[in-house]
Amino acid sequence: MAITGSTGGREGWSSRTAFVLAAIGSAVGLGNLWRFPAEAGNNGGGAFVLFYILCVVLIGLPVLLAETLIGRHGQSSAPESVRRLAKESRASKHWDVLASLGVLSAFLILSFYCVVGGWVFYYVGIFFSDLVQTGITGGAFEGRDPAEIEALLPGLFGNGPLMVGLDLLFLAVTYFFVARGVSGGIEVMAVWLMPAFFFLLIGITIYGAFGGEFTESLTYLFTFEPEKLTGPVMLAALGQAFFSLSLGVAGMITYGGYVGRNVNLAGTSAIISGADTAVALLAGLCLFPIVFAAGLPANAGPGLMFQTLPHAFQSMPGGSLVGILFFIMVSVAALTSSVALLEVPTSWMIEKFKLTRIVSSALVALGALALGSLAALSFNMLADFRPLGFIPLFAETNFFDTLDGVTAKLFMPIAAILTCIFVGWIADQKLIDSENGLSGGLHLFWRFLVRWACPLALAAITIVGIFPDLFA
Structure with missing residues (x-):
């Protein structure tokens, strides 16, 4: 059900609230709950966090608004929306490459993102089994050696069939959710699961505040020490702000195509980016008190969620219950993002090949499963396979890391740079002005950011991705 008369007869969001929840779900994912705490831990805490917030406001939010207005104006799949805006602006239709690159990125990310989502499901099962054995009040993994707990993830990696x-x-x-449609599937999921996600996140954060080292975590995350704000830290914060909002994958262009004309995109984009940032900060306040209370290091990197945290739950009252609730919460966040990733190429296939939604989403899912299986096996049976070994940047990366690297270091930032150039310089500014929901000084400031600050910042992310030792 579309907002009446607002999406040209296309299926769309039933309300502004539904769009906001779905868009927040698209942005909020493993990047907030897994990558942000790991990056904060590896980059000195407060200096990273404060610069990250600044980057969200000055870089992430302007690009988010630029992507959404393209979709809302075009009312189509991402590439077609760009083509329509380009045609009305008397520009080349080939600017659709920015959206096509985003669609390809969404498909590739989906293929390995679901592998990581499978890890989350695995830990839900592990903690459920442990909860049955130890009860609600007991600590997690009672009687088990910490090394054994930390070995759960490598053990999973070694089991190829289970990973697949x-x-x-x-x-x-x-x-399941994408095949049911925008209003009947994606929206229903967002309306029900996102409030449940926030309830679990706040609840576990409160648990950590009373049962963990909350004051130490606040100090760690929000104490600004200027000497720690180095070039690499700033670039890491900039990259996290970009990836956290899921920019460069045509997701917000696609979701924007289902938005009615009665929705103010500037205010809505601010809500989405604000909620995404709040989740990232809450994730830090959720994880670090538990980690610090157990006397474990904050700079455990990617292993923070899957190795350090399960170990930390061992020493906490009700650790098994909190553990399963935590990984259920992570599952919800991962699903809302994977649904958005699947919707991007599905929307394109429906429009390009005139296929039904069920068939289009099934074909995309089967393709993602094929690539995802190779990504899952790259931790075991295909560990020595280097698909792009002839390229120095990817000479030592397995299939999983190659998919991650190609999208994160090349496709996503390039697509975002092209988006900024297209919206800031190429598209008819009267059309842009009619869509962005800004006026006066804010409008001029946004245009300056999209034209100058955002492309330069995104270029820095791209250069560092290609030449990682340049600013080390």
Whole structure:
């Protein structure tokens, strides 16, 4: 059901609230709950966090608004929306490359993202089994050696069939929601699961505040020490702000195509980016008190969620219950993002090939499963396979890391740079002005950011991605 008369007869969001929740779900994912705490831990805490917030406001939010207004104006799949705006602006239709690159990125990310989603499902099962054995009040993994707990993830990596099966399970759940449509599937999921996600996140954060080292975590995350604000830290914060909002994958262009004309995009984009940032900060306040209370290091990197945290739950009252609730919460965040990733190429296939939604989403899901299976097996049976070994940047990366690297270091930032150039310099500014919901000084400031600050910042992310030792 579309907002009456607002999406040209296309299926769309039933309300502004539904769009906001779906868009927040698209942005909020493993990047907030997994990558942000790991990046904060590896980059000195407060200096990273404060610069990250600044980057969200000055870089992330302007690009988010630029992507959304393209979709709302075009009322189509991402590439077609760009083509329509380009045609009305008397510009080349080939600017659709920015959206096509985003669609490809969404598909590639979906293929390995569901592998990581499978890890989350695995830990839900592990903690459920432990909860049955130890009860609600007991600590997690009672009687088990810490080394044994930390070995759970490597043990999973070594089991190829299980990795592929978990990938299939996570992808199947993602497909279920997308195949049901925008209002009947994606919106229903967002309206029900996003409030549940926030309830769990706030609840576990309160638990950590009373049962963990909350004051130490606040100090760690929000104490600004100027000497720690180095070039690499600033670039890491900039990159986190960009990836956290899921920019460069045509997601917000696609979701914007379902938005009615009665929605103010500037205010809505601010809500989305604000909620995404709040989730990232809450994730830090959720994880670090538990980690610090257990006397474990904050700079555990990617292993923070899957190795350090399960170990920390061992020493906490009700650790098994909190553990399963935590990973259920992470599952919800991962699903809302994977649904958005699947919707991007599905929307394109529906429009390009005139296929039904069920068939289009199934074909995309099958393609993602094929690539995802190779990504899952790259931790075991295909560990020595280097798909792009002839390129120095990817000479030592397995299939999983190659998919991640190609999208994060090349496709996503390039697509975002092209978006800024297209919206800031190429598209008819009267059309842009009619869509962005800004006026006066804010409008001029946004245009300056999109034209100058955002492309330069995104270029820095691209250069560092290609030449990682340049600013080390």
